Amino acid sequence: MATFSPYPPHPGHPAGGVPGHGPRERWWRRNWVRHCALITLLSLSGLVILALVRQQTGTEGFLVGLGLAVLPVPLLVAAFCWLDRVDPGPWRNLFFSFAWGACAAALIAIVANSFATRWIATTTADPTSADTLGATVIAPIVEESAKAAAVLLVFLFRRRDFTGIVDGVVIAGVTATGFAFTENILYLGTAFGTDQLTGDRGFTSVTAATFFVRIVMSPFAHPLFTVLTGIGFGIAALSPDRRPIRRTLLPLTGLLLAMGMHAIWNGSSTFGQYGFFEVYGMLMVPAFGLLTWLAVWTRQRELRTVREELPVYVHAGWLPPAEPFVLGSMKARRLAREYARHHLGRSGARTVAQYEAYATTLAILRHRHAGPEFPLRERQLLHELWLRREVARPALDYAARRTAPPVPVIVPPWPVYGSYGNAAAPYSVYNPYHS
Structure with missing residues (x-):
């Protein structure tokens, strides 16, 4: 009678037989090659984005922006880690997500948004309309697509760690937190440079206004947008493999919703004198509450699954x-x-x-x-x-x-x-x- 071994079969052998007899893995499919390529890509992106932001803000503005932009990061990351406590994913996934958002996605957004806005301004000879169109159309498409790439990579290459909605919310939220961190450095550093030129100080300065809007009132804005994409991927992870169309359409639907909400948020300033506050109160706050409830409910559902299975x-x-x-x-x-x-x-x-x-x-x-x-x-x-x-x-x-x-x-x-x-x-x- 055959005996049973508690140890898993060797990964090189499909039947779990003698180690080393499986097909030889091609070099570009080996984990260490992928890891080295990913680390190189993120490192180069980080260096380039650092140079670009410092060029636009100056050294002093960069340091001020960095010091202010880092404040909400621990709170947001801690919130997503708390949500992931039932079935926590590896730290390497969170580190990759934050690094992708802060470096690769931010670099893509800066380059693509600048190029598209300049091209529209040159074509239409109307810089004001180009800026409005870039903020309300180009930026949501480019930024949400760049952030969604991190969720897609984890979904494809870390499939065992991506089991449901909570994983999608966490990966998307941490990616967007990294993206918002870099973007806030740029906005706050630029505002500080403007105050240096005008001599404004204190609560009436542009830096204080930017800090209040981006750090105090809406630190969850970017995570809220990208979480919609993460939910789409999370529901796709729960779908059977035999339904490829559904597994493709769900993430795309989440991405389109993220782009739409992002566009409404960016265009709120064009809706009139109180457009920003109307969008904030009627869209952002209810959406934040609804998605928070969904995430907590999903976490409780995971606990119930543990008790039942x-x-x-x-x-x-x-x-x-x-x-x-x-x-x-x-x-x-x-x-x-x-x-x-x-x-x-x-x-x-x-x-x-x-x-x-x-x-x-x-x-x-x-x-x-x-x-x-x-x-x-x-x-x-x-x-x-x-x-x-x-x-x-x-x-x-x-x-x-x-x-x-x-x-x-x-x-x-x-x-x-x-x-x-x-x-x-x-x-x-x-x-x-x-x-």
Whole structure:
């Protein structure tokens, strides 16, 4: 009888056989080549955008703009990280998204917007109309497309990390935060240079007005636009692979909505004396509230998925009865990490956090039943849980005693997706908890 190994098959062999016998991967498809190319692209973009912004603002204006523009960044990034706490993605995705928005997307926007506006002004011989058309038509198309490229790249090349709406919101929001950071440096630095020429100071200065509008009133503007694109990609990630048209149209619809909202926002100054405040109160604030509610509701839905999908592994003997409730409660998860940090230090808390993340990914994977890759991916995730069980189990038991209600777990007849979830033969497969 063949024996079962808990370790995942070697990636070079499609059947998980002897390592090294799979087809040789072409050099341009290797991860290190892609990483080096991406780092080079972002580094060059960062250097060029730094030179362009400094040229337009001057050194002193650049430093002032940098100091003021950085203020909302930690708050926005922290908000998106809080939203991503249920099934956190890798930090490298967030770092790439912010760097793309701040460097590559900002560079594309500056070059393309300037070229298009100058071409329109030269063609029509009307610089005022060219500026208006550039702000309300050209800029939304160029900027939203440049920011959407980051979401598309993560969607294509980090597909395992892109599982739903929350991932789309987080990647899009962090990308737009990086873009707004660079743009705010440019606007605030230019405003400071104007005040240096006119001698304005204090609350009546152009710098103060720009800071109030862009940093105080609307720090969420760019994230709000691009989040619509992220939602489109997130819904596409939930769609079956056999529906390619739907998976293509949903991101495009989100992108078009982002461009439309961006155009209305940029054109608010042309709607009359109080056009800006009308658009802000009637469009931006309600949209911000609605999208915030949608993101929080989706996060709660992920927790509910954890509570509903993990009990099948309780029935198979992989998890204790109370663990699905603990992993489906943010309060219980926090208690487990605090217990591990108190008794085992930061490394123990990190191990518990990893256990929680892998368990959440497993629940979402089972909920989606992601095609032929499901058995292998399920096997890998269960192996990751098995490696961390000795550290995580006491902390989760403690959280269960503090939060879980004394109700027995009732296992409904789940469909059989993989060998681990086979309720008809719960111990017929390899299980490290049973001898």
